[in-house]
Amino acid sequence: MSESNEPISHFIRNRIDSDQERGTYGGKVTTRFPPEPNGYLHFGHAKSIFLNFGLARDYHGICHLRFDDTNPVKEEQAYVDAIREDVEWLGFRDAEHEHFASDYFETLYQGALALVKAGLAYVDSQSAEEMRANRGTLKEPGHDSPYRGRSIEENLDLFTRMRAGEFADGEHILRAKIDMAAPNLNMRDPAIYRIRHAHHHRTGDDWPIYPMYDYAHCVSDAIEGVTHSLCTLEFEDHRPLYDWFLDKLADQGFFERPLPQQIEFSRLNLTYMPLSKRKLIQLVEGGHVDGWDDPRMPTLKGARRRGFTPSGFRLFTDRIGVSKSDSLIDFGVLEDCMRETLNDSAERRICVLDPLKLVLVNFPEDGEETCHAPNHPKKPEWGKREVTLTRELWIERGDFALDPPKKYFRLKPDGEVRLRYGFIIKHVDHDVDAQGNVTCVYAEYDPDTKSGTPGSDARKVKGNIHWLSARDAVETQVRQYDRLFKVPAPGARREDDAPDLERDFLDDLNPDSIHTLTTYLEPGAARAEPESIYQFERHGYFVADQKEHRAERPVFNRAVTLRDSWGKG
């Protein structure tokens, strides 16, 4: 349980600690979470959110939520809203520290101007194809652009006119003048500004030019006073460029030192679950799921509808840690975290998923008996609720076995079992249809064994099954979700694949990832608000569907099953 108290040591914390000791940033810790508003947040973002906001909280600093909206052709306001909701859902709404890279467009532009004036940036007029051709390859150096030697005056003139909108898309581009022979391709005169006559969701038509990520990101960090700029491993090669821009700008008096530092950690990988934006888009657009918030999707919207919780994600991020090694986390770890947090927070209810009729032969025809069920077995302060026992009940089909396996301790012919929170019953008979399926079970109840009454547990029975009055139970739709993919690494090559075989992750989709059941539910739970999460006893955790649940027509989604050691070993 050490994970609940002491923060877990990891290399980023160590770095911050040593910066704190040395007073590098005057004791300040500022981070940022910088999503691009061009898609929905997924589980990987949850890791980043808890890391960045969590660190800021632990060190009494600030974490900025910054929308990285530097590419107007891909970004939309709708995504901004969705992302904001998700961040808030995880518990980090902070309007005061919400920003947009586009807020800094003017500063960014001035910075670029400064670089041009310092002879550190130039306007290139090669086509995109020429630029690519001259970039060289991984093993060969690139070649200088014929425009690389333009005078500062000419560059200034051209860049100002780019900003004024005098040129067409692609006609010119502003590049940093670094080194076309650099072994790190990012340093081969990277683009700073491209011309894009496009409408921006926030700045409208103010700008015909837009800054590139590498330039905009580090400058935005510096503007916000970010001290530790955390990102994933694939940006490691970009760090020299991050430092180059800030260093040059600081030289020009644009920023004060100390400058922000970029620190990279490994991204989240989960078994059975692709997390790349590209693949998630394919799932949605190909109609393989029911939209971005399909409960099977690894998006935060999907997780929410699935009944996953912010606290579960928090536990998960603590549990998996932060490092630089490529890791692949079993999806079961996430499920465990949800189980663990839900066990604590969810009230218990009863739902019969696969109903079988049970008749108490010695119970009066119109009789009823009020039983009391605790809302949480470990929290008596959460109270109890009433469940009514009648002659005819629904029990779980799986709780009666005509031909029980060894160690089966539910109901069987001539066997005894306790009706949870009710009475001990003894099997007396059952009906079987032509196919051999049990259609009804008859049992006698023992009136002296009512749960909670003195002497009720004088007689011990091992089995304990849940039930619902056939008179009161409410018909309810329950959706049971299974993993979306049938293999741990969708789309990955298998051991015995032919060398030329190309795999498509969509071929690994699990065709059977959703089961819709008609079940019986306790009346009180049927009236729950959407998004209420319960443990359906002996089954798992279920959430009233955010969109479709109605008291008159209840719809629940299964978040995760209870652990079940029956049958193991």
Added chain:
RNA sequence: UGGGCCGUCGCCAAGUUGGUUAAGGCACCGGAUUUUGAUUCCGGCAUUCGCAGGUUCGAAUCCUGCCGGCCCAGCCA
């Protein structure tokens, strides 16, 4: 003979300025409690740190050489 990074128990992951017995979590395996085959509790779980050499009184930590994996040639982020 491009550059950057990673390799510690089934899965994560501390430790890496060399110093006694290689943290912790998850999973797993026992056993106790239990009116959820749940939960909770208690116990077990790496003579070994990708491999091979070397330096040293002493190495997961330093050196050399291999092996394996990931990332990079968008006017995307």
